[in-house]
Amino acid sequence: MCACADGRGLVHHGLVHPPSADLAAVFAPLIAERLARQEPVLAVLPPATAARLRDRLPTLPGLHTIDSGSFYRHPGRVLGHYLSWTTDTSRGQPATIVAAPDPGGDNAHRAALWMHIEALTNQALAACDLTLVCAYPENSATATAVRQAHPSLLNGDVIPNPDHLSIDDFLARYPLPPPADLGPPEITRIFDHPRQLAELRRIVDARAVHAQLPTTRRQDLVLAVTEVATNALQYGIPPAAVCLWTTSTSVITQITDNGRFSQPLAGLLPPPGNQRRASGLWMARQLCDELYLWPDPTTLRLHMDRLPAP
Numbered sequence: 001m002c003a004c005a006d007g008r009g010l011v012h013h014g015l016v017h018p019p020s021a022d023l024a025a026v027f028a029p030l031i032a033e034r035l036a037r038q039e040p041v042l043a044v045l046p047p048a049t050a051a052r053l054r055d056r057l058p059t060l061p062g063l064h065t066i067d068s069g070s071f072y073r074h075p076g077r078v079l080g081h082y083l084s085w086t087t088d089t090s091r092g093q094p095a096t097i098v099a100a101p102d103p104g105g106d107n108a109h110r111a112a113l114w115m116h117i118e119a120l121t122n123q124a125l126a127a128c129d130l131t132l133v134c135a136y137p138e139n140s141a142t143a144t145a146v147r148q149a150h151p152s153l154l155n156g157d158v159i160p161n162p163d164h165l166s167i168d169d170f171l172a173r174y175p176l177p178p179p180a181d182l183g184p185p186e187i188t189r190i191f192d193h194p195r196q197l198a199e200l201r202r203i204v205d206a207r208a209v210h211a212q213l214p215t216t217r218r219q220d221l222v223l224a225v226t227e228v229a230t231n232a233l234q235y236g237i238p239p240a241a242v243c244l245w246t247t248s249t250s251v252i253t254q255i256t257d258n259g260r261f262s263q264p265l266a267g268l269l270p271p272p273g274n275q276r277r278a279s280g281l282w283m284a285r286q287l288c289d290e291l292y293l294w295p296d297p298t299t300l301r302l303h304m305d306r307l308p309a310p
Contacts, residue, residue, distance in 0.1 A: 009126055010122065010125045010127075010130050010132065012150055012152070013154040014149065014150030014154070014161070015133055015135040015154045015155065016135075016146060016147065018138055022049075022052070023049050023100055024052035024055075026135070030098065031063065032060060034131075035057065038062065039062065039095060040093075041062060041098065042066065042095070044101075046069065050065040053065070064085075068102060071099075072114070074289065075114045076267065077285060078117060079120070079121060080282075083270070090130075094129045095128075095129065095130050095131075096133070099135065100136075101134055101135075103115065103136070103142060109176060109290075110290065112175070116170075116174070119167050119170040123167055124265055133154055134146075145174055147161060149165070167264065171264060179299065182252065185244055187242075188243050189203060190241050190242075191233075191239065192233070194230070197226060201226055204244065205222050207251060208221050208222065217305075220287040224291075224304075225255070225302060227283050231280045231281065232256075232298070233257075235259070236259035236298050237259040240255060240256060240258075241254075241255070241257075242254070250305055251304045252301060254299065254300065254301045255300050255302075256300075258298075261298040266281050290302070
């Protein structure tokens with residue numbers, strides 16, 4: 001896990017820029033300063049932007065780049081990526097990540113989930129000696145939420161952000177949209193005992209075969225559903241309901257119990273070994289293409305794409 005050597009902890013800046021801005025030019029002075037101090041920097045940017053950045057900083061070692069399109073494809077995995085890179089690369093020294101996140105385009109659920117993760121970053125990575133700068137193009141529909149998710153703003157100078165919201169206030173103000181109406185489920189099962197999990201696995205596997213999921217993705221879906229269903233029995237309030245749909249693009253499984261989920265960070269970071277529920281959610285997020293969670297009553301939707309991303 002992250003360790004903060006000098007007591008600074010996470011520094012999390014938001015940067016709202018004109019859509020026409022060249023982020024390579026915007027980020028280059030900050031990155032050059034950190035590289036000159038021999039601090040590692042990860043730039044999570046579109047490939048063309050990363051190439052322009054490297055052209056501006058050809059002689060300074062320590063710059064790592066990764067395609068933002070692939071990095072942000074699964075929002076629920078991003079905090080784990082940040083943590084693993086910081087831990088593996090910095091080795092206890094200060095580190096910097098500059099990023100151009102993809103907030104989800106016209107996918108309202110994915111966009112809302114991403115902004116939740118931005119807000120949760122402040123708690124999840126609090127102990128990391130990390131400067132994280134998240135750049136977003138100016139957009140009237142998202143600018144307020146972007147600013148309220150970041151404790152400070154970077155626009156030339158660092159400005160403490162008086163509009164920053166606590167995690168609880170942010171999640172209350174920007175809840176995940178209600179589950180999309182998929183019509184009547186193709187399959188519905190009610191279960192209230194662990195011995196029914198074997199039947200649930202058979203049902204999910206059969207539905208995945210019918211949807212022509214590749215074998216490895218079918219196995220991943222069965223395992224992810226099993227983990228979430230086990231959590232519903234052990235930590236929720238049974239009975240629980242499982243509903244399945246097949247769309248043109250995905251196999252979707254929804255699991256609902258009668259409890260209320262109150263751990264927004266669960267499953268977003270690798271859990272300690274003694275936290276079984278968080279371990280199941282972590283595994284499900286790693287296995288599925290999308291996972292959305294509504295807290296009251298506890299409802300999870302797992303999406304597995306019928307074809308892997310190119």
